[in-house]
Amino acid sequence: MQKITSISIKYGFLIVMVASFISFGLAEPAFWSWSNLFSILLGVTIYAILALGVTITLSADGLDLSVGSTAAMSVMMASYSMVVLELSGIAAVAVCLVIGGLIGLFNGLLIVKVKVPDLLATLGTMFLIQGLQLIPSGGRSIGTGMMLPDGEEAMGQFTEGFLFLGQGRLFGLIPIPVIFMLVLAVIVYIILDRMRWGRVFYAIGGNAEAARLVGAAVDRYRIMAYVLSGLIASFGGVLLAARIGRGDVSSGSGLLLDAVGAALIGYAVLGARRPNVFGTIIGAIFVGMLLNGLTMLNLPYFWQDFIKGTVLVSALAFTFSLAKER
Amino acid sequence: MTSRNPSVQVRSIGKSFGATRALDDVSFDFFPGEIFGLVGANGAGKSTLIKIICGYYPDYEGDVLIDGKAVRCSSPHDALNFGIATVHQIINQGVIQDMTVAENLALADLLSKSGSLFCNKNKITAKAKAISERMDLHHLDMNQMVGELSQCDRQMIAIARALASDPRLLILDEPTSSISEREADVLFDKLNKLRDDGVSILYVSHRLHEIERLADRVGVIRDGAHGGVLEKPFLVKEIVTAMVGEMGDIAGRVPPTPKPNEVPKIELRDLVVDVASAPLNLKIYTGEIVGITGLIGAGKTELANVLFGLTMPVSGEILIDGTAVCPRSVRQAIDAGIFMVPEDRANKAIIPDFSIRKNITMPFLSHFSGFLGLMRNRLEAHETNRMIDAIGVKCESELSFINELSGGNQQKVVVARWLMTAFNLLILDEPYQGVDIRSRHDINTYIRTHCKDGALLVMAADLDEVLEVADRIVVMNNTMIVGEQRISEIDRSTLLHWTAQSSDEIREMR
Numbered sequence: 001m002q003k004i005t006s007i008s009i010k011y012g013f014l015i016v017m018v019a020s021f022i023s024f025g026l027a028e029p030a031f032w033s034w035s036n037l038f039s040i041l042l043g044v045t046i047y048a049i050l051a052l053g054v055t056i057t058l059s060a061d062g063l064d065l066s067v068g069s070t071a072a073m074s075v076m077m078a079s080y081s082m083v084v085l086e087l088s089g090i091a092a093v094a095v096c097l098v099i100g101g102l103i104g105l106f107n108g109l110l111i112v113k114v115k116v117p118d119l120l121a122t123l124g125t126m127f128l129i130q131g132l133q134l135i136p137s138g139g140r141s142i143g144t145g146m147m148l149p150d151g152e153e154a155m156g157q158f159t160e161g162f163l164f165l166g167q168g169r170l171f172g173l174i175p176i177p178v179i180f181m182l183v184l185a186v187i188v189y190i191i192l193d194r195m196r197w198g199r200v201f202y203a204i205g206g207n208a209e210a211a212r213l214v215g216a217a218v219d220r221y222r223i224m225a226y227v228l229s230g231l232i233a234s235f236g237g238v239l240l241a242a243r244i245g246r247g248d249v250s251s252g253s254g255l256l257l258d259a260v261g262a263a264l265i266g267y268a269v270l271g272a273r274r275p276n277v278f279g280t281i282i283g284a285i286f287v288g289m290l291l292n293g294l295t296m297l298n299l300p301y302f303w304q305d306f307i308k309g310t311v312l313v314s315a316l317a318f319t320f321s322l323a324k325e326r
Numbered sequence: 327m328t329s330r331n332p333s334v335q336v337r338s339i340g341k342s343f344g345a346t347r348a349l350d351d352v353s354f355d356f357f358p359g360e361i362f363g364l365v366g367a368n369g370a371g372k373s374t375l376i377k378i379i380c381g382y383y384p385d386y387e388g389d390v391l392i393d394g395k396a397v398r399c400s401s402p403h404d405a406l407n408f409g410i411a412t413v414h415q416i417i418n419q420g421v422i423q424d425m426t427v428a429e430n431l432a433l434a435d436l437l438s439k440s441g442s443l444f445c446n447k448n449k450i451t452a453k454a455k456a457i458s459e460r461m462d463l464h465h466l467d468m469n470q471m472v473g474e475l476s477q478c479d480r481q482m483i484a485i486a487r488a489l490a491s492d493p494r495l496l497i498l499d500e501p502t503s504s505i506s507e508r509e510a511d512v513l514f515d516k517l518n519k520l521r522d523d524g525v526s527i528l529y530v531s532h533r534l535h536e537i538e539r540l541a542d543r544v545g546v547i548r549d550g551a552h553g554g555v556l557e558k559p560f561l562v563k564e565i566v567t568a569m570v571g572e573m574g575d576i577a578g579r580v581p582p583t584p585k586p587n588e589v590p591k592i593e594l595r596d597l598v599v600d601v602a603s604a605p606l607n608l609k610i611y612t613g614e615i616v617g618i619t620g621l622i623g624a625g626k627t628e629l630a631n632v633l634f635g636l637t638m639p640v641s642g643e644i645l646i647d648g649t650a651v652c653p654r655s656v657r658q659a660i661d662a663g664i665f666m667v668p669e670d671r672a673n674k675a676i677i678p679d680f681s682i683r684k685n686i687t688m689p690f691l692s693h694f695s696g697f698l699g700l701m702r703n704r705l706e707a708h709e710t711n712r713m714i715d716a717i718g719v720k721c722e723s724e725l726s727f728i729n730e731l732s733g734g735n736q737q738k739v740v741v742a743r744w745l746m747t748a749f750n751l752l753i754l755d756e757p758y759q760g761v762d763i764r765s766r767h768d769i770n771t772y773i774r775t776h777c778k779d780g781a782l783l784v785m786a787a788d789l790d791e792v793l794e795v796a797d798r799i800v801v802m803n804n805t806m807i808v809g810e811q812r813i814s815e816i817d818r819s820t821l822l823h824w825t826a827q828s829s830d831e832i833r834e835m836r
Contacts (some may be wrong), residue, residue, distance in 0.1 A: 015429055033338070084549060162752065163677035190700075194700050194701060195695070195698065195699040195700055196691040196692065196694075196695040196699040196700075196701060197699055199684065199688075199691060199700075199701065200691070202677075202680070203677050203680065203684075203688060206679050206680055207673070207676065207677045209673060209674050210673075210674055210675050210676060210677050210688075211677065212689070213409065213634075213636075213654075213656060213668050213675065214655060214656075214660075214688040214743070215656045215657045215659075215660045215676055215689055216688075216690040217655075217657065
């Protein structure tokens with residue numbers, strides 16, 4: 001009995017995942033086609049990337065709720081840079097990353113120096129950014145030919161190189177954003193699990209006072225976690241802008257919950273019971289796969305959020321109830 | 327005593343966790359009007375037994391009998407209804423810091439089903455007064471937040487509340503682990519009174535001197551099995567032998583004698599740690615272990631905090647090998663070779679969901695990482711295993727989670743993390759809290775043989791604890807150093823007198 005419990009804690013999630021992968025394919029063979037599999041991955045890319053940032057902040061016992069609006073901000077700023085300011089694609093990416101980093105720094109300082117609790121601070125920032133991103137464009141979406149306040153038309157364009165980031169495919173098959181997601185996942189995995197900094201993040205998450213008393217610069221690490229999260233979120237926004245090709249004001253909606261959901265589902269993977277990169281990515285892919293498969297089987301779209309919620313709650317209940325006695 | 331019927335009995339209790347047999351065929355009787363001391367080495371199964379009696383582990387073999395009838399408690403709440411009240415080791419789990427004294431005392435009422443839905447402040451205060459009566463807690467302000475009280479008062483509140491239910495058996499798990507000797511005396515008086523009232527008390531402690539003083543009978547658990555019951559009068563030595571078998575004395579050690587003109591390893595020169603404190607002067611020579619004792623609030627922890635860079639001194643100097651240093655942060659202190667094992671292991675030292683390895687290497691991560699800060703796993707494992715063997719941590723492997731270890735073994739890990747490199751000064755603040763005698767022996771033996779090039783400062787409120795390890799005892803009282811004695815010329819009563827003096831007496835003495 002004990003053995004079954006420990007196996008199901010460790011591999012339960014992956015078993016369910018493989019089982020659903022097989023069942024969907026059996027029910028609808030098109031599910032297994034390469035193009036569909038990559039469309040699943042492409043579908044989860046943006047929030048999976050955001051979830052990586054969330055994972056970092058979770059590891060240091062924080063939670064960044066502003067990742068969604070940071071990404072949306074990034075979408076607007078990328079568009080604004082290229083369409084209105086007529087900057088190059090590279091400059092646009094740089095602008096986005098700088099802003100993302102600054103948002104993270106702002107979060108970090110608010111939490112560490114002003115001592116606002118993580119959830120409240122990032123919730124506040126979320127609203128702040130959501131409002132701020134609307135101001136430069138006067139609340140409208142940004143696209144070539146849009147009317148500027150001074151009556152002229154914006155003549156800039158999304159550069160081709162920039163659009164390639166979101167729409168290109170390697171060998172005509174693998175979407176570029178998916179590659180970015182995997183590379184970023186590997187990088188964040190190395191930071192959290194293989195490097196000394198990750199060790200300190202987790203130590204702070206486990207017992208911040210103990211970490212401080214062995215000489216860890218707890219405040220600095222906390223700030224760093226939010227800066228990393230902001231950087232990653234803004235990069236997610238860059239990919240999103242490149243995919244949709246315009247500065248859509250509503251592009252960020254829903255990203256936050258999906259990202260936080262993926263990071264939390266990750267707790268269940270391999271019985272980790274703590275934020276971890278592998279789990280986060282698997283969690284994001286699992287949700288994407290489930291929605292894709294169910295949609296193929298004609299599940300109406302308005303079921304989607306309910307399905308995500310069900311997966312999240314079951315995953316959390318499963319990990320925390322079964323693994324209680326470890 | 328034997329003519330009376332036992333109020334609570336445990337019969338052939340057994341319990342396994344997976345493949346580990348934690349308890350096997352353990353039986354004890356607890357009589358009314360008796361203080362029953364329960365002792366055992368780390369991991370011997372004391373906590374498991376208590377958790378079974380108080381309903382925390384409903385799944386066990388054997389029987390718990392109350393007034394001769396077998397009962398099965400499925401939860402701590404259940405046990406309370408059967409008349410078994412428990413005050414757990416960690417005081418702050420027993421009281422709610424953000425509530426007032428009155429609310430804490432009347433907590434059971436606030437939670438009971440029959441209670442009113444609304445809080446009536448007067449009613450709560452009246453109830454709390456009645457409860458506090460029994461423990462003579464008149465000196466407490468009912469409206470004060472418990473978080474502002476001393477550890478001792480918090481403990482008293484937890485006990486008072488446990489008594490409110492009129493228990494047949496009161497279980498106290500390490501009740502003195504975070505209070506001073508004088509406060510412990512107050513507690514003992516009250517316990518003696520409760521015994522005379524006919525309460526049956528199960529008293530668990532690592533401090534055998536307390537057991538010797540307080541208990542009427544002593545039960546021993548050894549490796550999860552019944553290790554015998556000793557009747558009064560008992561000697562500490564007998565109890566120890568029953569607990570762990572024969573144990574060698576700590577390696578005989580000759581305290582280093584400083585050569586004339588030797589520069590002290592560490593010197594405090596008119597160090598004022600806090601605005602209200604007196605200046606401190608102290609020299610510690612290379613290889614010397616100085617024990618600082620004194621009541622809680624005497625200024626030990628404040629001194630430790632200054633040395634370790636946690637707070638800035640008001641004035642004065644800290645010298646290492648004659649050179650002044652001024653650590654402004656923990657990192658700077660560590661870089662200057664000043665290390666500290668803080669008091670309150672659970673909250674300040676261990677990272678609970680980390681393995682032993684990750685806990686041990688925390689202070690010196692950069693030693694164990696190379697290019698780009700990548701961790702060098704093999705080196706880390708090797709060094710961890712070396713320390714585990716050297717100091718004798720009992721564990722399955724270096725990858726075991728630290729919170730699976732007993733208190734004493736956790737403490738060994740926490741001490742070991744600072745012994746991986748050379749140090750100038752190692753401070754151990756209350757290092758024996760919740761640490762059994764065997765582990766204490768292991769830790770002391772290890773640090774005694776490994777402080778050749780550094781200085782060691784051991785701080786403990788319990789005089790016996792410092793006597794066991796130190797070469798020189800320094801007594802602090804009311805932020806001042808009031809006296810010191812070398813271990814060769816120890817006079818216990820003078821030391822205790824220094825410890826207990828009032829601030830007026832100290833002023834007269836000066």
